[in-house]
Amino acid sequence: MLSDDDTGEDIVVPEPDWFRRDEEFRTILPRQADRTKLAKGGITDVDSLLRHFPRRWVDPGQFTDIRALGTLEEGTDVVLHVTVADVASRRMKNRRGTISTVSVTDSAGGFVDVVFFNQPWIGRVLTAETRILVSARIKYYRGRVQLSSPTLLTGDGRIADDERTGDTSMLSPSRPVPVYPTVGKVTSTRMHTLITTALDTVSDEWFVDTIPAPLRRERKLVGLREGYDAMHRPTTMDEVKRASSRWAYEEALALQTVLLQRRREHEALSASALAGKEHGVLAAFDEALPFALTLSQKHAGIDIGGELTGNVPMNRLLQGDVGSGKTLVAVRGMLQAIDSGAQAALLAPTEVLAAQHYRSITAALGEFAAESALLRQENGVVVALLTGSLSTAERRRILIDLAIGDIDLVVGTHALLSKTTIFANLGMVVVDEQHRFGVEQREALRQKAGGRTPHTLVMTATPIPRTAAMTVFGDLDVSTLNHMPSGRREITTHLVPLAQHPHWADRVVEVIAEHTARSQQAFVVLPRIETSSPDEATGAPQPGVEDYAEHLRGASALEGARIEVLHGQMPSQDKDDRMKAFAAGDIDVLVSTTVIEVGIDVPNARVMVIVDADRFGVAQLHQLRGRVGRAGDSSLCFLLSYASEESEAYERLQTVASTLDGFELAEYDIRSRREGDVLGRAQWGGTSSLRHLSVLRDEAIIKDAREDAAWLLEADPALDENRALARLIAQIFSTADEDLIEAG
CATH class of the missing domain: 2.40.50.140 (Nucleic acid-binding proteins)
Incomplete structure (x- = not known):
């Protein structure tokens, strides 16, 4: 372990003057055209130039x-x-x-x-x-x-x-x-020349190390200048390997420092203790449940219930595969808040999802759900839906009822955070699909909760491996639902290799027709709206939504079937109307883009066909597949692809077809794809990503960095003595708090 009296401090070098920093960058790149090209790749100063490492x-x-x-x-x-x-x-x-x-x-x-x-x-x-x-x-x-x-x-x-x-x-x-990766048509060689020029000419103040000397010695890491030289002009590949360990640790330290800072800031906030009551609506709801909770649902409920009783606001991630029962766990937490005299809110990224949650929550509550305070019985819960499509009069009524406390549980979109939405006593917020709050939104919630921070539960249906969760959601406590409720029937997935068997596509159409003849419905998902020219590598056709819908309408097997399209370029009202019509059973086959990936719940949908499935990621495919079989009935998923059997894409599709285990697929996904995408927009609100750190390979580094970040913040909470690390954190996560709640 490190100690506070560790000696061997870094040489103190004055912070670079910002004008001189800009001046030195202009010296290396005197031509405006070169600076413009590099700016397209985010290279705007000496720091970003030196950190543009070879691929x-x-x-x-x-x-x-x-x-x-x-x-x-x-x-x-x-x-x-x-x-x-x-x-x-x-x-x-x-x-x-x-x-x-x-x-x-x-x-x-x-x-x-x-x-x-x-x-x-x-x-x-x-x-x-x-x-x-x-x-x-x-x-x-x-x-x-x-x-x-x-x-x-x-x-x-x-x-x-x-x-x-x-x-x-x-x-x-x-x-x-x-x-080097090409940036703005600047070739690899030109990039190398610019970087080595910078290494040879910029002043020493550029090389103030981001990793404090005690930590470098403890972890046996090379220094900043040595690390740059080893990456850009190595004499052996061993040098590259040693330097790569340094950059992976630096990334882990920056990330874990941010996460621990956020956790400490959150722990300093105040929340209302929501202990519930012995014979309240939660107890009555549990007694009326027609089935037993799974073991992981029980454990998650204990964790959530315990945290709600405290004065430190809960900040928990609830993750579980499609169909694992996350909503039920969230409802039980909200009922405890309501038993305590507080209000609860569930925020969804779209109106369609908000309406879906409203229906599923009222259905789950059954006799306990009430439409208004006047109709509320003993242990009743008034549930409301607040979206932008409500009439002015209906919206005004709901806003008034929220403000006077006549609504216990409200479901809606980010409109719930608007200035016109006032709560009488907001105690708990559930956020669907892992969308994060920024500083301004957290402050807005505190104002709506009477100056206190409401307890927050974030739900995600995209399972995250343990080490990835520690990396991405290290500021949240994590509950995992890894048991599926009984009675859940499996979805059978078939990979359809059209390059080898093009006529199998006709059989897929016949299967769709067989199900629509039984009054069952089907999704057909494509990666594009417009039909594009055949793929140059495979020569395969690349149909769009509209043309594929016409193809299905022309199929004799589907004669008389009601086939409609849905895509992101349609007006919002048209999209909502189309999805509602499909949910109501007025459409047999919905040909869509991925707007339905995390979308409407249609229990009658039994077939999912994904065209050009190799164009989608593993997590997307798993989410799309989860749109069918929602009622527990056996369902089918077809992955259509022209990928060759020797390709990585084919292997990826085989893996998806071989298992329904979302956690297993998540680990495979992280191993097989570029891990930099682990920190995507849904988590951080910007383009920051992991470039050197592997969340699976570098578990030990992540653990060391978390321990070191705790030691560092204990001695220097504001990083006043570690300004180089603070500056790096600001550069990496500069837009981390800009995200609100939006579809992934």
């Missing part, structure tokens, strides 16, 4: 024979020492840009094509008989080797840049060569 490194000293390429696994990085045989450039059809195909051969007599996209200078710089080095990544398409993401190096070890600048970076062929 990979290649070792020019390790060459691969062309004939050996077919023996390597997809994703393998290779470097070829080859001779140019031919170069052909052409404009891409139906798209802006160019394709330059460079045919190359090596000393063993092998031939392969290397394809460069949108680099027209390739065709002008390379000529036959030129000796070059090419780094690329192995990819297979229809059994043939392709070289993707190529980087061109000349035979003497220099990276070739565009002919406009003529810029080259002298790098030893024996050292790893950094390959």
Whole structure:
């Protein structure tokens, strides 16, 4: 453990003057055009320039024979020492840009094509008989080797840049060569030149370390300057590995510091204690339940009930798979608040979801639900729905009843937070689908709760693995529903590989028809509204919602079926009317985009067809699949895809088809995709993301960082003595509190 008397403080360097910071950046990039290009990628100063790390490194000293390429696994990085045989450039059809195909051969007599996209200078710089080095990544398409993401190096070890600048970076062929993500058409080589120039010319004040010296020593981490050098001009890959550990820890420390700061700020707030009563509506509701709660529902209820009795506001995440009974747990918590004389509110991201929650809550309450205070019986609960589509008179009536305390539980959209909405005694807020509150919204809630902070429960149907939850929701306590209620029947999922069996699509249409003939309904979901040109890689059609609906209407098997479309570009009222009509059974087949991903509950929907399923993520597919089988009846889900059996997309679809376990899918999703998306907009309100930290691989780092953040904040709560870390946190999470409540 670290102690407060740890010695070896960092050398104190004055904070950089902001004018000089801007001046130094302009010195490195004197051309406004270059600064404009980089600004598109968020590079606007020296800090962001130095933190633009390579996406990979290649070792020019390790060459691969062309004939050996077919023996390597997809994703393998290779470097070829080859001779140019031919170069052909052409404009891409139906798209802006160019394709330059460079045919190359090596000393063993092998031939392969290397394809460069949108680099027209390739065709002008390379000529036959030129000796070059090419780094690329192995990819297979229809059994043939392709070289993707190529980087061109000349035979003497220099990276070739565009002919406009003529810029080259002298790098030893024996050292790893950094390959940077393209930003604003600035090539990898140009980026490397700018970064190394910055490392060599900017003043020492840029290298005030974000990680305090005691923590660096305790965790055996390299310093800031050494870390930059190791990433941008390493001599060995071991240096890159050591530096990567430093950046992962830095990210974890910044994140955990923010989360602990938020937790401490929250714990300093005051809430009303909502202890409930022995013979209140909660007790009567529990006694009337026709089924037993699952074990995890009971545990979550104990946690929530206990926190409601305290004066520190509850701040809890309730996560569970589709159908695990989250709403019931939330209702029980709200009933305890109501038994204590307080009001409860449930906020949903859309009017349709708000209406759905209102119906399900009133149905669950049964005889305990009342439409007004005049009709309320003993242990009755007055429930209201407040949305923007209400008439002026109805909205005014509900607002008055809320203000005088005649409404116990209100369900609505973010309109509940408007200045015109006043509560008599708001005690508990439930937020659907993990949407977070910013500083202004928390203050608005405190004002509505008489200066006290209401207890808050955040629900999500997107399961999060334990370490990911600690990373993303470290400022919240977490309850997990990992048991499914009895009587829940499974959804059978089928992967339909249209590349191999295109006629199977007709059988899927027949299955839809068989269900509509039994007065059951079906969803058909597509990734796009407009039909686009066939995919260049697979040649597969890419239909849109409107055209696919017409295709279904023309199918003889679906003659007479009521088929309608739904997508995000429709007027809000039209969308609501269409979803309500589907819920009422007036539509047999709803052809839609993902606007129904977290959408209306239609118990009669038994079939889900997802067209071009490889275009969706694992979590999206799982959520979409959860739209059917809501009444506990056996249901079907079809994943239609033209992805090849050798592709990662096909493997992803196979995984989704093989399990209904949302937690298992969540772990697979995080392992297989770019983990930077873990901190998406739904969590932080901006574009911040994890670039170095793996929430699965780096569990130990996350735990160490949380321990260190607690030690650091104990000694320096406002980070006055650690301004470099404070500045990094401000840069990473600058928009963290801007988000309100919106659909994910």
